Amino acid sequence: MAISDPIRQGLARGWKVTDASRLERDLALEADVVVVGTGAGGGVTAEILTRAGLTVILVEEGALRSSSDFRMREGEAYPELYQESGARKTLDKSINILQGRAVGGSTTVNWTSSFRTPGATLAYWQSEFGLTDLGADALAPWFARMEQRLGISPWTVPPNENNDLLRRGAEKLGISWGVIQRNVRGCWNLGYCGMGCPTNAKQSMLVTTIPAALDAGARLLTRTRADRLRIAAGRVAALECRALDAAGTDLRPQRITIRARHYVLAAGAIGSPAILLRSRAPDPYRNLGARTFLHPVVVSSAVMAERVDGYKGAPQTVYSDHFLEQAPVDGPMGFKLEAPPIHPVLYGMTLQGFGAGHTALMHEFAHAHALIALLRDGFHPESPGGMVGLRDDGSPVLSYPLTSFVWDGARRALLAMAELQFAAGAKRVFPVHEQVADGYASWREARAGIAQLPLVPFKTRVVSAHVMGGCGMAADPRRGVTDSRGRHWHLDNLSVHDGSLFPTSIGANPQLSIYGLTARNASLLAEALARRRAPA
């Protein structure tokens, strides 16, 4: 059955899309607003601003790919659709970071989990960062609007076995669990969301807001790296971009200069701070790039008696917040439990060991159950997060110290996951740690073994798919890079519209937090720009 491809149809209708890897000469462009990045923040911004009648240019360093290209193969998807082929790492290489790099950003490859920003997180932002206008009640209509726009609703299809094991284990232990809301319409329940949705069911920016913006006349530049903002007299005067080659890794000589009335950074929580750092943007209180959070993730694998087939079916549909609720938000680090998709490359890379031991685990692939714990960072003095900096070549790199406070949470998470997996019937449990060779055969054994594990970088596999912070919001310019509307404290015509705004981690998969906050801030920006344009 042929699946219609809204991107190829749009291109045929005459969308203004320029692939800079084919550019033959420099370009100079103008618009009302230039938006850097086409992920959750950039997509929503582009749709709202074009609807308000503003001219918009979107700048994306990834390529424009669509359902016709999405063949559900890891070997193609990671190099095509992820930052650094899915191998982005922190400065000391101890944390693997999965981040999208394509039109649609991470929304093109995420696993569709949608949660409103938790009330505890918003309350902490109010009390610690003075963000009194971002309360749960004030944001509720914005979340509702984006839920409607993106088809976000609870997943009513029965969970796949990998997720049902999370549910059954939680019930056995008497801990709370819930059904995840997903941004899908007419989902085929295939399980390959992380490689780009082949059926356009996932309501990513790629098939929703970006087509809407392009239909309304926005212009999209792909394979284009936003290099730096030209800053003069407290304002941004231009955005200077560089063309990338077809692989999207190396610079070409062509330059693109864009002048706009207003500039929006939505390049993600590594990319947006990096542009401001390269631009030497004013940062009198040294907030830029600081307080970058990851939801550091530790992983527990288990072997079940029956087949699990964790590659099949919607990837994350059941969660448990029980361990987020055991202590106050600013207490010992809490964590959210989810059940990730299991595919050969990602699973093989994640598993500990090499040679016969690793192969033996891989041969249990169809019986493998996996749980991940997302640690809620940024709510405690001993959890200040990481720092985005620049390499000599100007490319960004995140340093993120794994402190004893984080490891304390990681150990409780590995214990909790092992107990839950045994409760769900696991034959053996393998916390992903280089010193766990044969796994544990019982909860009793696991409890004793995990208590003794040296939790240190590299020995313990730590990954992240949620980068947040680095351009944090605060009511006081001494505490943040932007105000609560995402307006830069020191540059008049610059806003940040992405996860880098968050002054802490979210404590849940962040996409809906970005959608809702951006819908609000882009709407406020559209009003402000309309006012400024009105005749005096």
Place this chain on the structure above:
Amino acid sequence: MRRRTFLKAGVAGTVLLAGAARIPAAAARAADSMAARGLSSADRVVVAAIAPVMLAGALPAGEAKAKAVASVVDGVSQAVAGMPPATRRELGELFMLLDLAPTRRLVAGVSRPWPEASVGEIAAFLQAWRMSRLALLQSGYHALHDLIVAAWYAQPESWPPLAYPGPPEV
């Protein structure tokens, strides 16, 4: 990681390198060649030797094995070629350490050239780096692990023993 930190940290972390005076120029050459493309022929030899040990029990036996190893080497090379320049440079430094005889002996502990090294010797090298106290060597191990494992399990040939049917038809 800043340019050449991999090498600098290697020098700092292993006094053993102190005598190898020709290394910096060679490092620069290796890193620059890596910045330009995928694996060099010397790097390919290293990966071809390490892959069967990293993937012990996973690769087919007999004549099919050489073909599988070659496909893993190609996959690693393609993955490296697709990395951003800064990452390619760091990987270039890692492979330079493994390519050159003095550092192969002193840092990896592999006494013979890679094609002649025994399975036991290569496994001991991987295990030593994996369990090392030095972040540099641990990160080197993980880079090799992730590149080689990904290159193999991306291939449909690796899926039958996993009972993984591959992606569905759409």
